[in-house]
């Protein structure tokens with residue numbers, strides 16, 4: 633019965649969810665052409681994403697996929713992250729795969745003089761990327777896109793510890809979230825920034841979206857310093873879905889990982 637209930641929740645979530653394109657989905661759903669929905673369990677789980685739809689081909693055929701076990705291969709003088717976050721949240725949504733906070737226009741990350749606009753951030757429990765073999769109980773992805781569709785993600789790891797006050801503000805909304813329906817969230821720009829550690833040293837590599845269509849050439853920046861989340865906050869998120877929403881580790885295929 634328990635198992636049945638779990639699957640039925642997933643099935644309902646899948647039916648109701650707006651198809652998620654992870655980074656590119658943002659709020660416009662221009663590319664929602666797939667027919668069979670993807671998930672994290674069983675026949676539609678990560679091992680099968682590549683078979684669900686031709687457009688998900690990269691999920692099985694890609695050679696620069698994310699997540700990975702991040703082990704630096706090159707000591708580079710990486711420039712400090714250039715984050716200009718000036719806007720707060722527009723809305724929060726449970727899209728059936730994660731909880732996502734959409735950001736108002738006006739925040740960006742500058743890379744080589746180009747503005748990658750902050751679109752949304754969302755969560756994975758447990759973490760997707762590992763750092764030198766270490767897993768974390770949670771990971772947040774801050775998803776940025778240029779106007780012509782180039783993608784950059786900043787990943788923040790969470791370790792178990794003190795309750796996270798910004799998360800508390802977001803988590804407060806979780807009980808009232810219906811799958812697929814965006815509601816107001818009320819985070820300020822400062823609160824968005826406070827979800828990241830003060831020390832923003834990072835690992836850099838080229839990877840992919842960690843959800844279908846698993847598109848590549850995503851610029852990944854994994855922050856080295858974790859922030860804290862309480863065990864209770866982790867459980868609250870996990871219980872909302874009832875399954876881990878992390879894609880398994882992918883091959884690095886000798887990718888350069890800078891630090």
Ligand SMILES: [Zn+2]
Pocket residue numbers: 654754755756773842
């Ligand atoms: Zn993600």
